[in-house]
Every structure is written in structure tokens, then in C-alpha cells.
Amino acid sequence: MRTDSAPRRGAVGRPAGPQPAKRQAILEAAVAVFLREGYTRASVDVIADEARVSKQTVYNHFGDKQRLFLAAVEGERERVAADFTPDLEPERDLGGAGDVRAALVAFGHRVLRVLLDERASALRRLVISEVARHPSLRPACADGEPQQLVSHLVALLTRRTERGELDVDDPATVARQFVALLVQQGLHQSMYGTRPLPGHEAAAICEKAADLFVRAYRR
Amino acid sequence: MRTDSAPRRGAVGRPAGPQPAKRQAILEAAVAVFLREGYTRASVDVIADEARVSKQTVYNHFGDKQRLFLAAVEGERERVAADFTPDLEPERDLGGAGDVRAALVAFGHRVLRVLLDERASALRRLVISEVARHPSLRPACADGEPQQLVSHLVALLTRRTERGELDVDDPATVARQFVALLVQQGLHQSMYGTRPLPGHEAAAICEKAADLFVRAYRR
Amino acid sequence: MRTDSAPRRGAVGRPAGPQPAKRQAILEAAVAVFLREGYTRASVDVIADEARVSKQTVYNHFGDKQRLFLAAVEGERERVAADFTPDLEPERDLGGAGDVRAALVAFGHRVLRVLLDERASALRRLVISEVARHPSLRPACADGEPQQLVSHLVALLTRRTERGELDVDDPATVARQFVALLVQQGLHQSMYGTRPLPGHEAAAICEKAADLFVRAYRR
Amino acid sequence: MRTDSAPRRGAVGRPAGPQPAKRQAILEAAVAVFLREGYTRASVDVIADEARVSKQTVYNHFGDKQRLFLAAVEGERERVAADFTPDLEPERDLGGAGDVRAALVAFGHRVLRVLLDERASALRRLVISEVARHPSLRPACADGEPQQLVSHLVALLTRRTERGELDVDDPATVARQFVALLVQQGLHQSMYGTRPLPGHEAAAICEKAADLFVRAYRR
DNA sequence: GATGAATGAGGGTTCATTCAT
DNA sequence: AATGAATGAACCCTCATTCAT
Numbered sequence: 078m079r080t081d082s083a084p085r086r087g088a089v090g091r092p093a094g095p096q097p098a099k100r101q102a103i104l105e106a107a108v109a110v111f112l113r114e115g116y117t118r119a120s121v122d123v124i125a126d127e128a129r130v131s132k133q134t135v136y137n138h139f140g141d142k143q144r145l146f147l148a149a150v151e152g153e154r155e156r157v158a159a160d161f162t163p164d165l166e167p168e169r170d171l172g173g174a175g176d177v178r179a180a181l182v183a184f185g186h187r188v189l190r191v192l193l194d195e196r197a198s199a200l201r202r203l204v205i206s207e208v209a210r211h212p213s214l215r216p217a218c219a220d221g222e223p224q225q226l227v228s229h230l231v232a233l234l235t236r237r238t239e240r241g242e243l244d245v246d247d248p249a250t251v252a253r254q255f256v257a258l259l260v261q262q263g264l265h266q267s268m269y270g271t272r273p274l275p276g277h278e279a280a281a282i283c284e285k286a287a288d289l290f291v292r293a294y295r296r
Numbered sequence: 297m298r299t300d301s302a303p304r305r306g307a308v309g310r311p312a313g314p315q316p317a318k319r320q321a322i323l324e325a326a327v328a329v330f331l332r333e334g335y336t337r338a339s340v341d342v343i344a345d346e347a348r349v350s351k352q353t354v355y356n357h358f359g360d361k362q363r364l365f366l367a368a369v370e371g372e373r374e375r376v377a378a379d380f381t382p383d384l385e386p387e388r389d390l391g392g393a394g395d396v397r398a399a400l401v402a403f404g405h406r407v408l409r410v411l412l413d414e415r416a417s418a419l420r421r422l423v424i425s426e427v428a429r430h431p432s433l434r435p436a437c438a439d440g441e442p443q444q445l446v447s448h449l450v451a452l453l454t455r456r457t458e459r460g461e462l463d464v465d466d467p468a469t470v471a472r473q474f475v476a477l478l479v480q481q482g483l484h485q486s487m488y489g490t491r492p493l494p495g496h497e498a499a500a501i502c503e504k505a506a507d508l509f510v511r512a513y514r515r
Numbered sequence: 516m517r518t519d520s521a522p523r524r525g526a527v528g529r530p531a532g533p534q535p536a537k538r539q540a541i542l543e544a545a546v547a548v549f550l551r552e553g554y555t556r557a558s559v560d561v562i563a564d565e566a567r568v569s570k571q572t573v574y575n576h577f578g579d580k581q582r583l584f585l586a587a588v589e590g591e592r593e594r595v596a597a598d599f600t601p602d603l604e605p606e607r608d609l610g611g612a613g614d615v616r617a618a619l620v621a622f623g624h625r626v627l628r629v630l631l632d633e634r635a636s637a638l639r640r641l642v643i644s645e646v647a648r649h650p651s652l653r654p655a656c657a658d659g660e661p662q663q664l665v666s667h668l669v670a671l672l673t674r675r676t677e678r679g680e681l682d683v684d685d686p687a688t689v690a691r692q693f694v695a696l697l698v699q700q701g702l703h704q705s706m707y708g709t710r711p712l713p714g715h716e717a718a719a720i721c722e723k724a725a726d727l728f729v730r731a732y733r734r
Numbered sequence: 735m736r737t738d739s740a741p742r743r744g745a746v747g748r749p750a751g752p753q754p755a756k757r758q759a760i761l762e763a764a765v766a767v768f769l770r771e772g773y774t775r776a777s778v779d780v781i782a783d784e785a786r787v788s789k790q791t792v793y794n795h796f797g798d799k800q801r802l803f804l805a806a807v808e809g810e811r812e813r814v815a816a817d818f819t820p821d822l823e824p825e826r827d828l829g830g831a832g833d834v835r836a837a838l839v840a841f842g843h844r845v846l847r848v849l850l851d852e853r854a855s856a857l858r859r860l861v862i863s864e865v866a867r868h869p870s871l872r873p874a875c876a877d878g879e880p881q882q883l884v885s886h887l888v889a890l891l892t893r894r895t896e897r898g899e900l901d902v903d904d905p906a907t908v909a910r911q912f913v914a915l916l917v918q919q920g921l922h923q924s925m926y927g928t929r930p931l932p933g934h935e936a937a938a939i940c941e942k943a944a945d946l947f948v949r950a951y952r953r
Numbered sequence: 954g955a956t957g958a959a960t961g962a963g964g965g966t967t968c969a970t971t972c973a974t
Numbered sequence: 975a976a977t978g979a980a981t982g983a984a985c986c987c988t989c990a991t992t993c994a995t
């Protein structure tokens with residue numbers, strides 16, 4: 078995650094070619110400003126300043142504010158996804174001998190952590206704000222429940238069903254429901270990521286959700 | 297070019313006195329413009345024009361843009377709530393002889409109808425957009441799941457439990473979960489009210505949710 | 516021709532109502548700047564400064580640069596026409612006992628004076644510059660030969676024909692030709708009003724033109 | 735992404751050496767853009783793009799926008815002149831047995847055709863627009879009546895006078911007058927080349943002009 | 954000689970807000 | 975209380991021009 082914007086001078090003394098570093102610096106500044114201010118409030122001047130770059134350079138790279146915005150959202154979306162990849166490895170408690178409820182609770186906490194990450198929350202609010210005016214944001218909007226999380230839960234449900242601990246016919250649907258429930262309660266109680274969610278509230282959400290699904294599907 | 301319809305005071309014919317009709321006109325125009333454009337894009341000029349009122353009159357009544365905004369949100373919140381009161385009378389199908397599942401599905405459809413109403417959706421997006429910058433919006437943000445709906449469901453669950461059809465210990469929690477599940481799936485699939493939700497998708501959401509809760513709580 | 520831009524305070528001490536003086540000041544500044552710089556070079560900032568008015572006031576009065584431009588051209592066109600009305604009174608040498616040639620020469624000088632007036636020339640160049648891009652300028656462009664001059668000459672030709680000094684069948688056509696000839700040679704030799712026309716050149720143009728028409732139409 | 739078609743010099747494969755083809759391409763693009771947009775609106779970026787050349791190459795060749803502009807005008811002036819050389823061969827109808835009036839009418843049509851050519855008109859408007867700000871345009875401005883046309887008419891008048899059909903003392907003056915008359919009426923009625931001149935209007939101009947001169951000079 | 958990237962100044966336009974009537 | 979006119983700051987974007995490769 079290099080963020081320097083100065084042209085780096087290699088060992089051979091070449092003064093640097095076309096500088097993709099600037100593009101990156103602009104994108105990072107754009108993400109920061111758009112997340113902080115929203116689309117309309119964000120000013121290209123400020124983004125340029127924050128990227129230590131002239132305003133026209135921004136326009137040379139991205140054409141106009143809207144395209145810069147979409148690029149920033151796209152980039153941030155990838156960054157958020159990447160940041161949480163380690164969290165999403167499905168292996169960890171699949172084989173766990175722990176009982177189902179504990180597994181679901183643990184999974185729920187993971188969902189909430191990903192969901193309430195500060196930058197991810199700001200991105201979500203931004204996308205919701207602007208999706209009505211920028212239809213290109215629809216894919217980003219549909220990502221509310223990161224697909225990877227759902228897949229992970231599908232695997233978990235399938236495995237537990239195979240083991241005879243659960244009785245889930247249609248794991249995809251059930252997984253989406255579980256995640257949706259956590260997401261909505263998490264967003265709602267944290268004001269869409271605007272206030273930190275106290276640990277006990279998070280725990281309550283996860284445990285009650287686990288209770289519901291255990292009650293419904295434990296064999 | 298006088299267009300006011302309020303009665304004049306004073307014998308000499310000077311138009312004078314506060315004109316509460318104007319305040320209302322301004323508020324309505326403000327709601328329309330803020331919902332349409334968002335906080336930053338909305339311009340006081342346009343609001344004044346749309347209210348057929350001078351710009352300074354807006355400032356006389358509301359002080360500044362932010363206070364006008366908060367008043368508009370508050371007003372719209374009440375309007376939305378009021379609009380759906382008829383839908384929310386809890387008596388209607390409580391005594392229905394219909395089975396529990398059907399009652400839950402019907403209730404779910406009611407939730408989605410309220411949730412996806414065009415103005416209600418625009419209001420929700422607006423509140424989510426600005427809650428980070430205007431803390432006074434927090435109450436409005438917490439209204440994501442209209443309280444009345446939840447109360448209604450609590451009553452339903454309680455009654456059905458009394459009748460021996462269900463076995464719900466903590467109806468408040470269960471009701472919140474049911475509503476949260478519907479809300480999240482409805483918002484997600486309709487892009488936060490930005491595209492119409494096809495009937496079969498709405499039906500699927502409601503039925504699967506009913507299935508889950510029936511499975512968990514039917515005695 | 517009042518040109519003061521300060522709000523005048525009437526005898527009763529009222530501090531001035533809506534100030535049409537500002538509109539006038541803006542228009543005058545606009546004329547000056549557009550004539551000096553041309554449409555594109557002219558900047559609304561400079562016009563506002565020169566009118567001692569804020570830029571937004573310009574926009575409040577005229578909407579945008581193009582409308583300001585058209586208003587300025589229209590105003591200047593009227594001003595130019597008005598400025599030369601005294602010159603155009605047709606009575607002066609109609610009854611003159613002088614011979615026809617002298618009358619035509621005198622008329623020719625009048626045409627050149629009107630034509631080569633500094634502001635009128637700048638206006639003509641401006642209109643020619645922009646008529647391709649602003650179709651609303653077409654009327655102004657068609658005014659190249661002020662209609663009043665042609666009418667005047669028509670009267671002169673008619674009178675002289677009635678007196679038996681000339682033999683002009685179709686005075687309208689002949690008048691347009693005479694004026695066109697003078698105009699073209701005047702514009703050409705003065706570089707469209709860009710360099711002063713020496714007296715002897717002007718005289719030559721007028722005299723040769725008079726010779727041509729006398730030769731063609733003297734009875 | 736090399737798109738140049740000029741041959742490379744040097745054995746090692748470095749593209750090098752002056753590429754006069756590029757200079758020509760730049761000039762052509764500059765002419766097109768300046769004629770289309772006028773001096774101020776024309777942007778060096780667009781010219782460079784249209785010439786398929788980097789912007790700096792434009793600066794390398796022409797120094798700055800103004801010099802590029804002057805070169806473009808000069809080039810276009812030559813091109814226009816060259817384009818009409820075939821039309822200007824003076825021999826064609828000089829010996830024509832047709833009567834003088836017909837010859838003058840035919841000549842008039844030739845003048846109007848040359849005058850109202852689309853590119854020639856755009857060039858004229860451009861020169862008139864800018865002559866006040868770029869004194870180097872004065873020669874181009876003086877070319878309003880192409881010298882070649884006048885010479886041609888001088889020859890015609892001389893020949894017809896020698897034949898005893900006309901009685902013209904000073905053919906140069908008369909020729910300039912005839913051309914000036916046509917030019918002014920043609921420009922005026924076509925809005926300086928901005929709207930097409932209907933055939934009957936062109937015919938009327940030419941015929942009335944021929945009538946005038948025949949009336950004045952036929953022996 | 955030619956390029957792509959970068960710049961600082963300035964373009965037209967719109968904003969939230971206040972003054973004078 | 976209500977208005978129309980006015981303001982200064984800021985917006986997005988484009989310009990002619992230069993630097994570094």
C-alpha cells in the first residue's frame with residue numbers, strides 16, 4: 078500500500094517515466110474526500126490539493142468529476158473486499174467441533190466486523206446517497222452483503238447439514254437470510270456506521286440471530 | 297403579482313402579519329426539492345421559487361438552510377408515518393382464522409409496501425446520506441423500521457402464542473428480527489428504493505421469511 | 516443620455532427603489548468590453564468590475580453571457596442609430612439648388628461618416644465575427660447599410676428626378692447600389708474601421724461614386 | 735502507438751529529424767479549427783488532436799498560438815487564391831461576341847461564386863474579427879476584393895473599350911467600383927456567407943450592377 | 954524533433970446569505 | 975413580515991504553455 082506521490086528516482090538515475098504514482102495518489106485523495114464529504118460537497122480542488130497535484134492533472138487522468146467518483150468508488154470497493162479477504166477464509170471453524178450455535182455466533186461477529194468497518198460504512202452511505210443519480214453505482218449498491226460472506230456461510234451450513242447437525246435444504250437462501258438479518262440490525266443500531274456499536278449490542282444481535290436459526294434448523 | 301392567499305390584516309391594506317400558509321408552502325417545497333436533489337444539490341433559490349415565495353422569506357422563517365432541512369425531514373417523517381397509519385391497524389387479521397404462515401406473509405407484504413413507498417425511500421436515502429454530518433438526523437435514521445410495524449407484529453405474535461399456535465417467548469425480539477429481515481432484503485433488492493421490486497421477488501422474500509419463523513416457532 | 520450609475524436619491528429622501536441604473540451600468544460596461552475584446556475574450560468578471568457591480572448581479576439581470584451579449588448588441592445598435600439621427604434628416608440638401616453631383620458627394624460623405632464612426636465599426640466587426648455562432652445577430656448583421664440612409668437617398672433621387680435633373684426609374688435599387696458601393700470601399704480601405712480613412716481617400720471614393728451615378732442617370 | 739507516416743532517419747531506429755509532413759498537418763488542422771471556432775475559441779489542444787500530433791510539437795513548430803494563427807491565415811489565403819485561379823483566367827469570354835451586358839453579368843456571377851465560397855467566407859469573417867487585434871492581418875483584410883478579379887475586369891473593360899463598345903477612361907477605378915458593388919451586396923444579403931444566397935438574388939445583384947455600368951459607360 | 958504529463962491562471966456559472974425597501 | 979437586488983466565495987472545467995523523457 079504505497080502512498081508516496083513523489084516521483085521515485087531509481088538507482089540508475091532515470092528521472093521517472095509516466096507516473097502512475099500520481100494517478101494512484103489522486104485516487105486515494107478522491108476516496109478520502111468523497112467518503113468524507115459526499116459527492117456534491119467534495120470539490121475537485123480539494124482532491125487535487127490533497128493529492129499534491131494540480132487540478133488539471135486530475136482532469137487529465139479522469140476526465141471529469143463523475144468519472145473520478147466512479148473510479149474512486151470502484152477502487153475503494155476492491156480495497157474493502159481485499160482488506161477482508163483474510164477474514165473470509167471459510168476453513169477456520171468449519172471443522173470445529175464446537176456446536177452449531179457457537180459457529181453461527183462467531184460467523185455473525187465476523188459479518189459485523191466487516192460491515193461496520195469505518196471506511197466500508199462510509200462507502201456504503203456514499204453509494205446509497207448517490208445511486209439514484211449515478212446508475213453506474215448499482216453494482217456497488219448490490220454489494221451490500223459481500224458475496225464472499227454469504228458463500229462462506231453456505232459452506233458452513235452445508236457441512237453441518239452433512240454432519241447431521243442441521244437440516245438445511247436450501248443453504249443459499251438460508252445464508253442470505255442470516256446475513257441480511259445481521260446486516261440490517263447492525264446498520265440500524267449503528268446508524269449506518271455512524272456511531273460505534275457497543276460490544277454487548279453486537280453480541281446480542283449475533284446470539285439472537287443464531288438462536289433463531291438454530292431453533293429453525295437444528296435437527 | 298401577489299399570489300398569497302392568506303387574509304390581510306390592517307385596514308389600510310398593507311399586507312402584514314405572519315402568514316402560516318407560507319411556512320407550510322415552504323416546507324412542502326423544501327421536502328420536494330431535498331428529496332429530489334439531496335441536501336447539497338438542493339438550492340434555496342429553487343425551494344423559494346417552488347414555494348412561490350421570496351428567498352428572504354425562507355430565511356425569515358427558518359434561519360438557514362440546515363434548519364430548513366431538518367424541519368423538512370421531520371415533517372416528511374411525520375407525513376410518511378401518517379400516510380401509513382391505516383395500513384397499520386393491528387386488529388385486522390389478528391383474529392383471522394387463517395394459519396400463521398399466511399398471516400406472516402400478509403404482514404410481510406405490508407412491511408414491504410410501507411418500506412418501498414417512493415417518498416419514504418427517498419427520505420431514507422436522504423437521511424442515510426446526511427446522518428454523518430447532521431447528528432440531529434439520528435432519530436430519523438433510527439426509524440428505519442417503523443416502530444408501529446414492529447408493535448403490530450408483537451401483538452400478532454402474542455395473540456398467536458396465546459392461542460397455542462406459536463411458541464414465542466420474547467415477542468419484541470422476534471418481531472424486530474422478522475421486520476429487519478424483510479427490510480434488509482427489500483432494500484437490497486430494490487437498490488434502496490431506486491428500482492421497483494417485481495412482485496415475485498417481494499413474494500419470495502415474504503414467504504421465505506415466514507417459512508423461517510414458522511419453522512422456528514410453530515408449536 | 517444619462518449615464519450615472521449611482522442610485523439617485525429623490526427629493527423626498529427615499530433611498531432608491533429597484534435600481535434600473537445598475538442594469539444600465541452593466542449594459543454600458545458590456546458594450547465597452549464586448550466591442551473592445553470580442554465575445555469570447557470578453558469576460559463577465561471584467562464586465563462586472565467595469566460596471567462596479569458584483570458578478571452575480573450581472574447574472575441576476577441577464578441570465579447568462581450570451582443573453583448579456585445580445586442585449587448589449589441590441590442596445591448599441593439603437594444607440595448608434597440614435598446618435599446619427601440628426602445626420603439623417605433628409606431635408607437639408609434636398610431643396611439645395613446645388614447640382615446633382617455635389618449633392619451625391621455630400622451624401623456620400625455623410626454615409627462614410629456614419630459608417631466609419633469608431634463604435635459603429637467595432638459593432639460591425641463584432642457582429643460579423645459572431646453571426647455564424649449566434650443566429651439572433653442576423654437582424655443586426657442585415658443592418659450593415661442603415662436603412663435610414665438608403666431612404667434618405669431614395670428621397671433625394673426621387674426629388675431630383677421630379678425636377679428633371681435625373682432619370683431614375685427605380686430609386687430604391689439605385690440608392691442601395693450607391694450606398695453599397697460607398698460602404699464596401701469605405702470598409703475596405705479603412706480595414707473595417709481599423710485605421711482612419713484619410714480625407715483624400717474618402718473624397719475620392721465619394722467623388723468617383725458620384726461620377727458613376729451621374730454618368731448613368733443624368734438626363 | 736506511433737501513427738506518423740514519415741520515414742525515419744538514422745540506423746538505430748530512433749525516430750528523428752524534422753518531419754515537414756507534420757508541419758503541414760498542423761497547419762491544415764489549424765485552418766480547420768480557426769475557421770470553425772474563431773481565434774479565441776480555438777484551442778491548441780484540439781488543433782493538435784486534429785493534426786494527430788502532440789501539443790508540444792505544435793509549439794515546436796510555431797512557437798505560440800498567435801504565430802500559428804497567422805501562419806494558418808496566410809496559408810488559407812493562398813489556398814483560396816489558388817483554388818480560384820482556374821476561374822480567373824481572363825481570356826475566356828473576353829473575345830466573346832456576346833454583348834457587354836452579358837459579359838458583365840457573367841463576370842459578376844464569377845465574383846459572387848468566389849466571394850461566397852464557404853471557406854473563403856469563413857476566412858473573411860475570421861480576418862475581420864481579428865484584424866483589430868492582430869495588425870499583421872491587414873494584408874489579408876485588404877484582400878477582400880481579390881486582386882486577380884479586379885485585374886481580370888480591367889482587361890475586360892479595356893478590351894471592350896478598344897472595340898468601341900464601351901467608353902471607359904479609367905478602367906482600374908471602374909473595375910474596383912464594379913467589384914465593390916457586387917461584393918458588398920453579396921456579403922450583405924448572404925450575411926457574410928452565413929446563409930446561402932438564393933440564385934435569383936445573386937442574379938438580381940449581377941444584372942442590376944451590369945445595368946448600372948452599361949448605362950454609364952456604353953458608347 | 955517529438956512526446957505525455959504537468960502546471961497556474963482564468964473561464965462561466967451557482968451558491969447561501971444579507972441589505973435596503 | 976415580505977421582497978428584489980446585491981454580494982463574495984466557491985464550483986467544475988479548460989486554457990496556453992512548459993518540463994522531463
